[in-house]
Amino acid sequence: MTAMGPTAGSAQEATQGEAGQQDQPTQEAVPAQAGEAAGQAAETAADPYLWLEQVEGERALDWVEARNERALGRLTGDSRYEDIRARAEQLRTAEDRIAYGSIQGRQVHHFLQDSTHVRGIWRRFELSDYRRGRLDDFEVLLDVDALAEEEGENWVYKGRTCLGPDSSRCLVELSRGGGDAVVVREFDMTTKSFPIGGFRLDEAKQWAAWVDEDRLLVATPNDGGKTNSSGYPMTVRLWHRDQLLEDAKLVFEGETSDAFAVPMSIRRQGEGRYLFVNRAADFFSEELFRVSDTGETMRLPLPDDVDFRGVFKGQLMALLRSDWTVGERTLPKGALIAVPLDRLQAGETAAAQVVLAPGDKGAIEGVSLARDMIYVSMLEDVKGRLMTVRLDDRGGWASEAVNLPTTGSVRVTSTDDTLNLAFVNYEDFLTPDTLYTVEPGEDPSVAQALPERFDPSPYMTEQHFATSDDGTAVPYFVIRAKDLAFDGTAPTLQYGYGGFEIALTPGYASPMAQAWLKRGGVYVIANIRGGGEYGPKWHQAALKENRQRAYDDFIAVSEDLIRRKVTSPQHLGIYGGSNGGLLVGAVMTQRPDLYGAVVSAVPLMDMMRYHKLLAGASWIGEYGNPDIPEERQWIAGYSPYQKVSAERSYPSLFLTTSTKDDRVHPGHARKMAARMLAQGHDVLYYENTEGGHSAAANLKQMAVRDALIATFLLQELKPGGA
Numbered sequence: 001m002t003a004m005g006p007t008a009g010s011a012q013e014a015t016q017g018e019a020g021q022q023d024q025p026t027q028e029a030v031p032a033q034a035g036e037a038a039g040q041a042a043e044t045a046a047d048p049y050l051w052l053e054q055v056e057g058e059r060a061l062d063w064v065e066a067r068n069e070r071a072l073g074r075l076t077g078d079s080r081y082e083d084i085r086a087r088a089e090q091l092r093t094a095e096d097r098i099a100y101g102s103i104q105g106r107q108v109h110h111f112l113q114d115s116t117h118v119r120g121i122w123r124r125f126e127l128s129d130y131r132r133g134r135l136d137d138f139e140v141l142l143d144v145d146a147l148a149e150e151e152g153e154n155w156v157y158k159g160r161t162c163l164g165p166d167s168s169r170c171l172v173e174l175s176r177g178g179g180d181a182v183v184v185r186e187f188d189m190t191t192k193s194f195p196i197g198g199f200r201l202d203e204a205k206q207w208a209a210w211v212d213e214d215r216l217l218v219a220t221p222n223d224g225g226k227t228n229s230s231g232y233p234m235t236v237r238l239w240h241r242d243q244l245l246e247d248a249k250l251v252f253e254g255e256t257s258d259a260f261a262v263p264m265s266i267r268r269q270g271e272g273r274y275l276f277v278n279r280a281a282d283f284f285s286e287e288l289f290r291v292s293d294t295g296e297t298m299r300l301p302l303p304d305d306v307d308f309r310g311v312f313k314g315q316l317m318a319l320l321r322s323d324w325t326v327g328e329r330t331l332p333k334g335a336l337i338a339v340p341l342d343r344l345q346a347g348e349t350a351a352a353q354v355v356l357a358p359g360d361k362g363a364i365e366g367v368s369l370a371r372d373m374i375y376v377s378m379l380e381d382v383k384g385r386l387m388t389v390r391l392d393d394r395g396g397w398a399s400e401a402v403n404l405p406t407t408g409s410v411r412v413t414s415t416d417d418t419l420n421l422a423f424v425n426y427e428d429f430l431t432p433d434t435l436y437t438v439e440p441g442e443d444p445s446v447a448q449a450l451p452e453r454f455d456p457s458p459y460m461t462e463q464h465f466a467t468s469d470d471g472t473a474v475p476y477f478v479i480r481a482k483d484l485a486f487d488g489t490a491p492t493l494q495y496g497y498g499g500f501e502i503a504l505t506p507g508y509a510s511p512m513a514q515a516w517l518k519r520g521g522v523y524v525i526a527n528i529r530g531g532g533e534y535g536p537k538w539h540q541a542a543l544k545e546n547r548q549r550a551y552d553d554f555i556a557v558s559e560d561l562i563r564r565k566v567t568s569p570q571h572l573g574i575y576g577g578s579n580g581g582l583l584v585g586a587v588m589t590q591r592p593d594l595y596g597a598v599v600s601a602v603p604l605m606d607m608m609r610y611h612k613l614l615a616g617a618s619w620i621g622e623y624g625n626p627d628i629p630e631e632r633q634w635i636a637g638y639s640p641y642q643k644v645s646a647e648r649s650y651p652s653l654f655l656t657t658s659t660k661d662d663r664v665h666p667g668h669a670r671k672m673a674a675r676m677l678a679q680g681h682d683v684l685y686y687e688n689t690e691g692g693h694s695a696a697a698n699l700k701q702m703a704v705r706d707a708l709i710a711t712f713l714l715q716e717l718k719p720g721g722a
Helices: 032-046 058-076 081-092 144-151 341-345 511-518 536-540 548-563 579-590 614-623 629-636 667-678 699-717
Strands: 101-104 107-112 121-126 139-143 155-162 169-176 182-188 200-204 207-212 215-219 235-240 249-253 260-268 272-280 287-291 297-299 307-312 315-319 324-326 329-331 336-340 353-356 362-369 374-380 383-391 397-401 409-414 422-427 434-438 445-449 459-467 473-481 492-495 522-526 572-577 597-601 652-658 683-688
Touching: 058 081, 058 667, 058 683, 058 699, 081 511, 081 699, 101 409, 107 155, 121 144, 139 144, 144 155, 155 207, 169 207, 207 260, 207 272, 215 260, 235 260, 249 260, 249 272, 249 287, 260 307, 272 307, 307 362, 315 341, 315 362, 336 341, 353 374, 353 383, 353 397, 362 409, 374 409, 383 409, 459 548, 473 511, 473 548, 492 548, 492 699, 511 522, 511 699, 522 548, 548 572, 548 579, 572 579, 572 699, 579 597, 597 699, 652 667, 652 699, 667 683, 683 699
Parallel strands: 492 522, 492 572, 572 597, 597 652, 652 683
Antiparallel strands: 101 107, 107 121, 121 139, 155 169, 169 182, 182 200, 207 215, 215 235, 235 249, 260 272, 272 287, 287 297, 307 315, 315 336, 324 329, 336 353, 362 374, 374 383, 383 397, 409 422, 422 434, 434 445, 459 473, 473 522
């Protein structure tokens, strides 16, 4: 299941109780309107920067403009900035990048952005050409730059959903400026146009799935739909081509407090199309409903925290987030399981089987379904490997390792239900991406390979384990020069995330990381609890009341770096985005003595109000509910906006966000900057006026973001450096 979590790249739950309103008069005390006004006045008195939550407010945008002018003046005026930006743009727009595509029958579809196609083109190759790396012969289906110019819109391409290899029809998602809200438009690949009378959904946070050529399952707030507390649709309807959306049949309606309800359509060759609605009460709970061809639904008897991964040969595939007892057997947390779908619909679970289970040091990271086999990407101490799984003659599951490198990251980029081949990417911190073609009975072959972007010979990668406060061993990777002096003077950047079961795995050094390494820096990735490095148990260890464990883990890595004399506090910087922005904000307020600089991108900061801002309510399953007194107390223990104080000294802070981020509210970063500036702290603030949650709408803006952050860190951690 794909969800809209606060990642600097996808939904969830909310309730509004009384605890968060304790400054407001009760209904019995004053009339409703007077009570509301008094409550707002009390809240404003407690938080004088609430006006910065008005995303497009004139006063707020004037404040942003002034902060941007200061940040850009300081950073772009640095002699190093332009070199870093130009090199980052060159790398991000290079024509020799791997064209990661999706298999659709005997063709491969790919979306390209480069210096010529800034917004991008959607194109397709013949599969036979693509798998041999012959990329000069392709067909352009949609030019987003040309479309934006023609329609006078700031279109950002957000993806497509196609009916299948035997149809020319797709649904294309376009965002104005890069936010999560999209316009959905039917596209005909034969005529390369949006047909008159085709399906179209006006801008909203929404999802749509094909039923057949003339019907969709749609989850949208438009024309009679409903929205939950998180701002996501809570109703799913069956929409016929020849009817008004407002007349579409209601298939499913969730609760206002739900995280989301997503329609799903899965096509399997020889099996037909399977329709589902995935209802999540919170970010890590799922109720899966099978939808009939006429729009009737029935809930399938699965655990409510299962992670649905598709249908394979009539069997429902899922990952378990907790142990599942079926009769006298217990299927273990973290395992990939299969259950015959017809038995599930009959209410039977006894036939559930374990397909593959990781060991204590492992996790299943990805599940990709091909025609007759399943590709499973796994982690072992945060390093990747690939397995294939297939049904044997006795109805059991047989697995086999694929011969790929095992010291970096292995990711399946595409499979298709019509073929048994997979495209699989391998990379590590110093080895550029290589895209392999993997097929049964053959050794993996290279389809495409990224050329080296820098000379890796002076550098090395190593993995260490720090000991957290409760004795847990926390892995982290260090990328450094081989001749590092270990005298505590190396400028070091420590990156982390620690949330939403997302693992930070080895990846080829980004343009910003390359700029950092070339200028004498050390780069560190901390694999703290809250992530998915060791499966559900690693994530669940830092949920809600245990959130502090993630921060303790991150601090333990910092202390270990200092203990080993890799660096010292004045040379140690930390960086995180979204939930990672919250991470570094919390750690900064708890241990400011450990750091010389902090970069917090598109962050959560005001955790007392996060659930009231944009998609925030959908993350209550991760953080807890500030409107419940007990949970409010946990959150108050680390919420950076409330913890920051004029009485303490903090490292220099660079806050970045986007006006168009409609997932994590820009008010978090704005208010944190305003409060800290008023307290007299050293804060730099930059807000891109477009770009959504990535804070960049195109590759050139990403290069600017890279250069701003790298320049800030060089200024703070290595004054006068090269």
